[in-house]
Amino acid sequence: MERVKVKSYATVANLVCGFDILGMALNEPYDLMEVQLLNEPKVVLHNKDQFGLPEDPENNVAGVVLLSVLESMKHKIGFDVEIQKQIKPGSGLGSSAASAAGAAVAANLLLGNIFSKEDLVRFAMNGEKLASGVKHADNITPCIYGGVSLIRSIFPLDIVSIPAPDLFVTVVHPQIEVKTSDARQILRKQILLKDAIRQWGNIAGLVTGFLKKDFDLISRSLEDVIIEPVRSILIPGFDEVKRKCKEAGVLGGGISGSGPSVFMLSRDRLAASEAENVMKDVYTRIGIGYNTYVTTINQKGVEMVKDGQ
């Protein structure tokens, strides 16, 4: 294979009470990437979207990932990449992770699957480092593995797939800017032990709820007493969206990654659609532009697509 096209999916990091350790892949939105193997040790990038991201490989998320793959291959090959991003940078939906993970998986497909998924996470983390200054894996991992991932530890890397029931996910991306670095900076470095205990009760409940397919338990456990109270201040309309979505029958939800996108989980499409209506109403009234998605959990991770798809 000399050429491959992949779909790389949006992801929701943190999953309410799972700050920095949980992530989930979505079926929409997704990026498309077409990667070709070259005989020369170089990375050539072509952006096929309107986002104007750098095409210099050392300043591009997919670029640095592919450069790190090149390095591990002792510079005997190169890659030509066309990127058509559909996940907006800065949305809180894992846009940089999709570039990084898509590049790593595509490269591996071209090289005959010589790397493990864990290797790919390690390559892709170089992209996250460029994007946010930190090697984090809570978007990359679900993007590569699909489903819900627990990243118990990064050094050493410890990834656990959490089999989650098929849930509907409603997402709103209000068109405001929340920088990941700002969202991180406003967090307190110290927290109350009693809040931490409540949080780890919730995380234990959420994981158990996923594994036992106990929807009431999932719903009760979707509570974040530490991060959300601080970060939600940066997202106009957050409290109202959350309250009204719960009234509309969603299991629960919160900030996607560091925001500004907000997501809600539902058992059925009806509640998921109702949540979308709530989101549209709130942001129309406030006067902030938005995109919404009603989608499901992606269970496969980055995947090859045939031309024409």
Added chain:
Amino acid sequence: MERVKVKSYATVANLVCGFDILGMALNEPYDLMEVQLLNEPKVVLHNKDQFGLPEDPENNVAGVVLLSVLESMKHKIGFDVEIQKQIKPGSGLGSSAASAAGAAVAANLLLGNIFSKEDLVRFAMNGEKLASGVKHADNITPCIYGGVSLIRSIFPLDIVSIPAPDLFVTVVHPQIEVKTSDARQILRKQILLKDAIRQWGNIAGLVTGFLKKDFDLISRSLEDVIIEPVRSILIPGFDEVKRKCKEAGVLGGGISGSGPSVFMLSRDRLAASEAENVMKDVYTRIGIGYNTYVTTINQKGVEMVKDGQ
């Protein structure tokens, strides 16, 4: 039924990374309680052991639990109780919880099972309040339900049974005194967010490991970066016992409740016995008296026994 005899089991609260939210029942040691229904609204206690606990019901853990049952029954009945404790008070093995839970379950059996298990936890928490000043449920719940319990929240009460694989448990109770109130007081009220994140990664890993019967994951997740580093200082020999038990093949372990007992989980009896040898060696050398137990997870909770058992 006018008379009932129950076994009420020792429990391990906290389970390393699950401070204040997880607990596990053991098959040994256990208390024996014999309870008789009376027509008069009073609670009469008889201690059949050497511990010299108060027989005044208002100052006895089982007593206050039964008084609260009486109150809910509008004082139309009473109980006569013989208690033969085998779980030493102050061992960190849920001695007060065994009294409280045993009393609640025995009363319910005599009353024809009119209360739910959750009701029994609520009654039994009155006993924990007397013993430690706080209504906590992380010993009572596994004592009543058996197995491993998650107490996601106390107000409102939210109990989740975590199906755990059959594991061996080795326990050493060094004969030193660690008061629960002291063990609680030395904890910092504030903790670092980064430590909390590591802890909730571990708790998510432990619960997932139990549910997926992934023994390596259980082992990796049996890590406590918040409570153990502080409390283990109160337990001579702790670090050595833990290190040598891991070398001997246990999955992991830590302080039982607030100590001084230390427990280790193993997949097989051989590792569990090796751990017992380690414990005996260390405390013999240090010159501190001890009891050890090599047992398994109790999966049933407090249960009725026939006379003669």
